[in-house]
Amino acid sequence: DAGITQSPRHKVTETGTPVTLRCHQTENHRYMYWYRQDPGHGLRLIHYSYGVKDTDKGEVSDGYSVSRSKTEDFLLTLESATSSQTSVYFCAISYLLPGLAGGRRVDTQYFGPGTRLTVL
């Protein structure tokens, strides 16, 4: 499972409260991703990171921010949680194969166990 853990695994919170989810990996992978999974929508990319302090937005980034101050940790923050952010959140990594010009990214995603977030 590419050494990925997520915490917490379950959380119930109230509308308007800040929430931070943590993704931790032990294998020094460069690329990390945050997805949310909702019925009928599959997995939608929230934010991703291609290195320490290098992050970018995905397709559903509104209401979310991320930080990556260390290679092993990628944090997802909901500054003021809303009921529409009730979801299952998955962290994922992808590999970088060594090679010319800094290496080649392998697109295969390896997922963590997920965090079930309920916003009341």
Added chain:
Amino acid sequence: GQQVMQIPQYQHVQEGEDFTTYCNSSTTLSNIQWYKQRPGGHPVFLIQLVKSGEVKKQKRLTFQFGEAKKNSSLHITATQTTDVGTYFCAGLITSYDKVIFGPGTSLSVIP
């Protein structure tokens, strides 16, 4: 925006019957990946197809990538209860340089 669609959304089959899910993209894909997610679990990578018209097999699973690299299919022969789960396709869209997941097909197998 870029979209990856899958049909059907749900499929219920009797154990031993075959199952097929189809994946279609609005744009040309650099590659297509397939994932399986068991109930309560996380998506697990199954396979990646890169070449136009490519066909790959994993035991009872057959994966195809269309000639135009806009569609793909996953076929399971003689389903078993262990095949239960949701199957996602995910396409790498070159211009976007991101992997876009389809909504998934949920497979139920009746013993």
